[in-house]
Amino acid sequence: MSEVQDYDVAVIGSGAAGLSAAIFAALAGARTVLIERTDYIGGTTAYSAGTTWAPNTRLAATVGATDNPDKVLGFLDRAVGNRSPRAMREAFVENAPKAIHTLMDRTEAQFRACPRHPDYLSEIEGSTLNGRALEPVPFNGSALGADLALVRPPIPEFTILGGLMVDRTDIAHLLGMTKSLKSLAYSIKLVSGFLRDKLRHGRSARLVMGNALIGRLLLSARQAGVTIRTQTTVTDIQTGSETLLSLKSGETLRIKGGVILATGGFGRHPTRRAEMLPTPTAEHSPAAPGHTGELHDIALRLGATYGDGAQTNAFWAPVSTRQRPDGTWAVFPHFVFDRSKPGIIAVGKDGKRFTNESRSYHEFAQAQQATGTLPAYLVTDANGLKTYGLGMVRPGGMGAKALLKDGYLTEAPTLDALAQRLGIDAAGLKDTAQRMNRFAETGVDQDFHRGETDYERHNGDANHGPNPTLGKIGTGPFYAVKLMPGDIGAATGLRTDETARLLDKDGTPIPGLYAAGNDMQSIMGGVYPGPGITIGPAITFGFIAATHASERAKA
Structure with a gap:
C-alpha cells in the first residue's frame, strides 16, 4: 500500500504563480505542499526581469503616479476588449493590491515601483508612464543557505x-x-x-530581477512552513470531496482544500505545441524547460477546458540563437536593449523593413508572423554595435569575436557585402538604410512611425535626437543577427472563474481544482498591454486561488 500524506492545499509548479499561491495558502493557516517536477525552483520567472504589473498599489505614490481602478479597467477594456471576460479583469484589478501588500507586509517579498516604465500600449487612453510596473528589490541570496542552489540560474x-x-x-x-x-x-x-x-x-x-523575486518568495515559503518537494512528478489526480494526488514515487497526497495548477502552460507539450502555435512552429523558446503541459492532460480528462477568443495562443518575443560549446542552445530574447536603439533596423529577405522595430517584443514577433518575415535580420553599423551591442554582443563589441567565429553574428565591410552574406536583396537593404538616414535627420519615420509613443521613446537613447529611436546607418563594417519568433509563455490556458476554479464545458467549477499563471487562460486575451502582465496576474490569481482553497479546507 502506498503512503498517504494529508495536506490542505497542494500547489504544482514553482514560478511566481506557484510560489506565491503556496505562501498565501500557508499564511491563511493551510498545511501546504509545493510540488516541482524539475531540479530547480522558479520556472520562467527566474529567467525574466521579474517585472510585475500590479496597478493601484501603495507603491505608485512613491514615483508620483496617480491611478484608480476605473482608469485601469478602461485601459484594459480598450486594449483587450472581448478577448477575455471583463469579470476576470475586474477580479484582477480588485485583488492585485491586496496580493502585493500581503506579500510586502507579511513576507520577505519586497517590491519597488519603477520610476519610469510605460505601459506598452502607451498610445491607448488610460495608459500610464509609471506606477503599475513593480520590480523586486535586489536580494542577498545568502539568506537562503542551502536553498540558494535551488533557485533556477x-x-x-x-x-x-x-x-x-x-x-x-x-x-x-x-x-x-x-x-x-x-x-x-x-x-x-x-x-x-x-x-x-x-x-x-x-x-x-x-x-536581481527574476532571480530576486524567486529567491525572496522561496525564503518566504520556507518561513511560512510550506513543504517544498522538487524532482517530484504528479501522475494522476482524482477529484471529489477530497482530492488525491498520485506521485511517480508511489506516494499519495490527500488534499482537503484544493490543488492549484501553476505548471507554466502548454508550451513544451509534445503535441499541443504544434497544434496551438502558428505554422511554422517556433523551433526555440527562451522559457524555462518545465512547462510540458503534462498536468493539462490530466485536467482535461477531469473535464477542464481551454479558454478561447485570445488574439494569439502565446506571448512572443523575437529571439536569436546559437549553439553553445556544450551542445545546448542559447536562446536570446530581444526585449529592449537593441531593437529600439538608433541606427538599428530589422529587415526581411527583400532588405526592407516590415514593422516598427520599437514596438513591444510581442508585437514585433507577431509582425514577423503576419508578414511571413521568417527570419528577420537585425542590422546595424560599427557605431551601433559599439554603442548599443546587438543581441548577445555587448555594448562596446564585447564578445563579438567569438560570435563572429561561430556564425551568430555576421560582419561585412559594406551593405552590399552584408546582403550577399545574408542572402537578402542588396538594393532593398541599401535603399532601406538611405531612407532611415533621412528619417534620422528629420526625426520622423514616414514608413512605420517609429518613436512616436511614450513607450517607444522610453526604450530609445534619451541622449540622441531629434528622435531617440532613429539613427543613421553608414559607418562600416556592418553587422547582422538573425531573428525568429520565440514563444515566451502561454496566453491560452485552462478556463477558470473569478475565484480561479477550473471550469468544465458547461461552466461548472470542478471541485478542488484551480489554476494560476500560464496554466490559466490569460486575462489579457493574448494582448500584451504592459510590462509584467504575466507575473502580475500570476501572483494575483495565486492569491485568489489560495484564499478560496484554504477556505474550502476549513469548511
Missing part, C-alpha cells in the same frame, strides 16, 4: 563574467566606469562581491 547570456547578474543600474555603471569614479567604484564592488560569492556558494548570491 538566469540565462547565461544575460550575465557577465560567467554568472554575474546585472540590471539596468549595473549596466549603466559598468559602461561608465572609465568616465566616472563613482561608476568605477560601483563596478569594482559589484565584481569583487561576485568573485567572493563564487568561492563561497559556487554562484552569484546577489540576486
Whole structure:
C-alpha cells in the first residue's frame, strides 16, 4: 500500500504563480505542499526581469503616479476588449493590491515601483508612464543557505563574467566606469562581491530581477512552513470531496482544500505545441524547460477546458540563437536593449523593413508572423554595435569575436557585402538604410512611425535626437543577427472563474481544482498591454486561488 500524506492545499509548479499561491495558502493557516517536477525552483520567472504589473498599489505614490481602478479597467477594456471576460479583469484589478501588500507586509517579498516604465500600449487612453510596473528589490541570496542552489540560474547570456547578474543600474555603471569614479567604484564592488560569492556558494548570491523575486518568495515559503518537494512528478489526480494526488514515487497526497495548477502552460507539450502555435512552429523558446503541459492532460480528462477568443495562443518575443560549446542552445530574447536603439533596423529577405522595430517584443514577433518575415535580420553599423551591442554582443563589441567565429553574428565591410552574406536583396537593404538616414535627420519615420509613443521613446537613447529611436546607418563594417519568433509563455490556458476554479464545458467549477499563471487562460486575451502582465496576474490569481482553497479546507 502506498503512503498517504494529508495536506490542505497542494500547489504544482514553482514560478511566481506557484510560489506565491503556496505562501498565501500557508499564511491563511493551510498545511501546504509545493510540488516541482524539475531540479530547480522558479520556472520562467527566474529567467525574466521579474517585472510585475500590479496597478493601484501603495507603491505608485512613491514615483508620483496617480491611478484608480476605473482608469485601469478602461485601459484594459480598450486594449483587450472581448478577448477575455471583463469579470476576470475586474477580479484582477480588485485583488492585485491586496496580493502585493500581503506579500510586502507579511513576507520577505519586497517590491519597488519603477520610476519610469510605460505601459506598452502607451498610445491607448488610460495608459500610464509609471506606477503599475513593480520590480523586486535586489536580494542577498545568502539568506537562503542551502536553498540558494535551488533557485533556477538566469540565462547565461544575460550575465557577465560567467554568472554575474546585472540590471539596468549595473549596466549603466559598468559602461561608465572609465568616465566616472563613482561608476568605477560601483563596478569594482559589484565584481569583487561576485568573485567572493563564487568561492563561497559556487554562484552569484546577489540576486536581481527574476532571480530576486524567486529567491525572496522561496525564503518566504520556507518561513511560512510550506513543504517544498522538487524532482517530484504528479501522475494522476482524482477529484471529489477530497482530492488525491498520485506521485511517480508511489506516494499519495490527500488534499482537503484544493490543488492549484501553476505548471507554466502548454508550451513544451509534445503535441499541443504544434497544434496551438502558428505554422511554422517556433523551433526555440527562451522559457524555462518545465512547462510540458503534462498536468493539462490530466485536467482535461477531469473535464477542464481551454479558454478561447485570445488574439494569439502565446506571448512572443523575437529571439536569436546559437549553439553553445556544450551542445545546448542559447536562446536570446530581444526585449529592449537593441531593437529600439538608433541606427538599428530589422529587415526581411527583400532588405526592407516590415514593422516598427520599437514596438513591444510581442508585437514585433507577431509582425514577423503576419508578414511571413521568417527570419528577420537585425542590422546595424560599427557605431551601433559599439554603442548599443546587438543581441548577445555587448555594448562596446564585447564578445563579438567569438560570435563572429561561430556564425551568430555576421560582419561585412559594406551593405552590399552584408546582403550577399545574408542572402537578402542588396538594393532593398541599401535603399532601406538611405531612407532611415533621412528619417534620422528629420526625426520622423514616414514608413512605420517609429518613436512616436511614450513607450517607444522610453526604450530609445534619451541622449540622441531629434528622435531617440532613429539613427543613421553608414559607418562600416556592418553587422547582422538573425531573428525568429520565440514563444515566451502561454496566453491560452485552462478556463477558470473569478475565484480561479477550473471550469468544465458547461461552466461548472470542478471541485478542488484551480489554476494560476500560464496554466490559466490569460486575462489579457493574448494582448500584451504592459510590462509584467504575466507575473502580475500570476501572483494575483495565486492569491485568489489560495484564499478560496484554504477556505474550502476549513469548511
